[in-house]
Structures are given as structure tokens and as C-alpha cells.
Amino acid sequence: MIKFAILGYGFVGAVHAATLKKVEGAEAVAVIEKDKSKWNSVTKGNIDVDGMQPLDVPLFETIEEMQKEVNADCLSICLPTYLHRSYTERAMAAGMHVVCEKPMALSLSDCDAMIAACEKYDKQLFIAQCIRFWPEYVALKKIHDSGELGRPVSFRFFRLSGKPSWGGPDSWFLQEEKSGGCLFDLHVHDADFVHFLLGEPKAVFARGVNLVNGTNAAVISHYIYEGNITCTTEGSWLYHSGFKMGYSAVYENGQIEYDSTQSPALKLWRTGADPEILPVNEGDGYIEQYKYFVNCLNRGVKPERITPESARFSIKLALAEKESLTQGRVIFL
Numbered sequence: 024m025i026k027f028a029i030l031g032y033g034f035v036g037a038v039h040a041a042t043l044k045k046v047e048g049a050e051a052v053a054v055i056e057k058d059k060s061k062w063n064s065v066t067k068g069n070i071d072v073d074g075m076q077p078l079d080v081p082l083f084e085t086i087e088e089m090q091k092e093v094n095a096d097c098l099s100i101c102l103p104t105y106l107h108r109s110y111t112e113r114a115m116a117a118g119m120h121v122v123c124e125k126p127m128a129l130s131l132s133d134c135d136a137m138i139a140a141c142e143k144y145d146k147q148l149f150i151a152q153c154i155r156f157w158p159e160y161v162a163l164k165k166i167h168d169s170g171e172l173g174r175p176v177s178f179r180f181f182r183l184s185g186k187p188s189w190g191g192p193d194s195w196f197l198q199e200e201k202s203g204g205c206l207f208d209l210h211v212h213d214a215d216f217v218h219f220l221l222g223e224p225k226a227v228f229a230r231g232v233n234l235v236n237g238t239n240a241a242v243i244s245h246y247i248y249e250g251n252i253t254c255t256t257e258g259s260w261l262y263h264s265g266f267k268m269g270y271s272a273v274y275e276n277g278q279i280e281y282d283s284t285q286s287p288a289l290k291l292w293r294t295g296a297d298p299e300i301l302p303v304n305e306g307d308g309y310i311e312q313y314k315y316f317v318n319c320l321n322r323g324v325k326p327e328r329i330t331p332e333s334a335r336f337s338i339k340l341a342l343a344e345k346e347s348l349t350q351g352r353v354i355f356l
């Protein structure tokens with residue numbers, strides 16, 4: 024049994040706690056949350072996950088106190104993004120592997136320090152880019168890699184939500200230097216999936232909208248590849264009706280469309296045939312990513328499906344998009 028401690032019991036900390044109950048071979052053994060008002064409550068975010076509930080595990084204020092009593096194998100870091108690097112280093116120094124929420128960090132130097140900590144302490148780092156494990160995106164990757172629809176032609180990914188409101192009006196989310204804004208916080212899911220699917224683009228071009236304090240709130244990006252192929256993404260915190268994600272992936276011999284708000288949500292068209300409703304596996308990316316990482320830990324192998332280096336490239340992409348937003352030009356990677 025792999026023992027996980029969860030650091031930060033805000034919205035996503037509660038998602039991790041609920042998720043770990045559904046993963047065989049894993050157990051949440053402690054939570055570290057500095058704000059005691061969260062100890063008996065659940066923070067509601069922009070999506071619902073079954074089983075989110077007040078805590079029923081020992082609670083601590085620091086990871087060092089927790090580690091003395093509980094001796095966890097792995098720390099799941101569910102802290103505001105600007106804290107990801109320092110707590111990854113502290114967790115590994117205290118003898119734990121790390122699951123760290125996306126985005127990995129807000130600078131490449133922080134990503135490099137996290138990768139260096141893995142070497143220094145001989146620990147695994149799993150960046151929770153859950154979309155690589157989300158059933159509808161796993162289905163796309165499988166069909167894409169099989170080559171059965173022929174040459175890839177055009178791709179559009181979207182992820183639309185209201186502003187994260189669960190931290191209140193002064194939330195760290197709404198401060199660019201702490202969250203990176205929508206570009207790093209929400210859109211990074213698609214930036215990550217794009218290069219997982221299509222490989223590294225040679226350049227990016229982005230246009231965006233900011234909040235009054237200058238924090239990015241919406242971004243539309245072009246990922247520029249060699250050859251006859253287009254790829255755009257849209258990420259927004261300015262959407263008025265809930266949350267939706269999806270994509271349209273067009274190939275020379277067919278296309279796949281996913282819209283999380285539709286039922287059926289995932290469809291495949293082969294040239295000249297009626298649309299097919301694609302079956303997807305049960306579960307969600309949160310569960311699947313833990314199942315995968317628990318398996319890696321049990322086998323003592325690096326998580327090849329999302330290496331820290333690959334998660335770092337997602338930050339490189341987001342930084343290039345930020346530069347494009349600021350400079351109004353194409354940025355080569």
C-alpha cells in the first residue's frame with residue numbers, strides 16, 4: 024500500500040482525497056493544511072467530483088510534523104502554484120516522492136530545481152497533468168497514434184470556465200505572479216496535451232484578454248508546426264455558463280469531436296460513414312493518473328507518460344505564449 028499525505032486541503036486537495044479512496048493500492052494517511060478553517064469543510068471548485076468530504080485522516084500544520092508521525096511514501100502537493108517548487112524540494116528532503124499539481128511551476132528555473140531535487144534525493148516527481156489520463160483524451164491519443172484516420176490536418180482544443188472564485192476576491196488565483204493567470208492555471212492543460220499528442224511546435228502566437236490588474240484571463244493560441252497542419256487552443260476564465268472542455272481533431276480520413284457538455288460527448292466521423300459514438304472508459308483523469316503513478320512507484324520506474332521534463336516543456340510553451348501576448352508577435356521555441 025502506498026501511503027500518500029496531501030498538502031493543502033483547498034479545492035483540489037479535496038479532489039485528491041476523494042480520488043485516493045478509489046485507487047487500489049493507495050491510501051491517504053494524512054493532510055497538511057495551514058488554514059484550520061478548512062479542516063472541517065470542503066472547498067467547491069469549478070467541477071464536481073464524487074466523494075469530496077470533510078477529512079477523516081490525521082491533520083497537521085507542517086510536512087515535517089506529519090512525517091515524524093505518519094511516515095508517508097509520497098506527498099501530493101495541492102498548494103497554490105507559486106509554492107510548488109519549494110514544497111517539492113522540502114518533501115523530497117523529508118524522504119517522500121511527490122505528486123505535484125499542474126502547472127509544474129511558473130518559471131523554467133523552478134522546474135529545473137524540481138528536476139534537480141529528484142536526482143539529489145533519488146525520488147520520483149509526477150506532475151498531475153490529468154488530461155493525459157482523461158478518458159476522452161486518451162481515446163484521441165489512441166486513434167491518433169494508430170494512424171487509422173490518416174494524416175493529421177487541423178486541431179482545436181478549448182477549456183472554458185468562470186474565474187476561480189473559491190479563494191475570494193483577493194485570491195492568489197487572480198494574481199499573475201502567484202498563479203500565472205488563466206494561461207498557466209487553466210490553459211496549461213491543453214498546452215500540455217497538444218505537445219503530448221502532436222509533438223513540440225516550432226513557434227507559438229497568442230492573443231489574450233487581461234483582468235483589470237493585468238492578470239491573464241483568456242488566451243487563444245496558434246501552435247505552429249512544420250507542414251500542412253494547424254492547431255489552436257482557447258482557454259478562458261471569462262465563460263459565463265459553468266465549465267466546458269473539448270476538442271475537434273480533423274484527419275484526412277475522418278474527425279473526432281469532444282464536448283464535455285454534450286451527450287453523447289465523444290463522436291467519430293469516418294469519411295462517407297455515419298457518425299459513431301465512441302465508448303470511453305469509466306473513471307476520470309484524476310483516478311487514472313493515480314493508478315498509473317502507483318503502478319510506477321510499485322515497479323520503481325519513472326512515470327514515462329508524464330516525465331518532469333515533459334511537464335517542464337508545457338511551462339516553456341506557456342512562457343512563450345505569455346511573451347507572444349506581451350510582444351504581439353510569433354515566438355520561436
Ligand SMILES: NC(=O)c1ccc[n+]([C@@H]2O[C@H](COP(=O)([O-])OP(=O)(O)OC[C@H]3O[C@@H](n4cnc5c(N)ncnc54)[C@H](O)[C@@H]3O)[C@@H](O)[C@H]2O)c1
Binds near residue numbers: 057084124153190
Ligand atoms: N488538476 C486540476 O483539475 C486542478 C483543479 C484546480 C486546481 N489545480 C491546481 O491545484 C493547485 C491548488 O489549487 P486549489 O484550487 O486547490 O487552491 P486552493 O486555494 O483552493 O487551495 C490551496 C490550499 O493550500 C493551503 N495552503 C497554502 N499554503 C500552505 C502551506 N504552506 N501549508 C499548508 N497548506 C497551505 C491553503 O490554505 C488552501 O487551503 C494549483 O496549482 C492549481 O492550479 C488543479
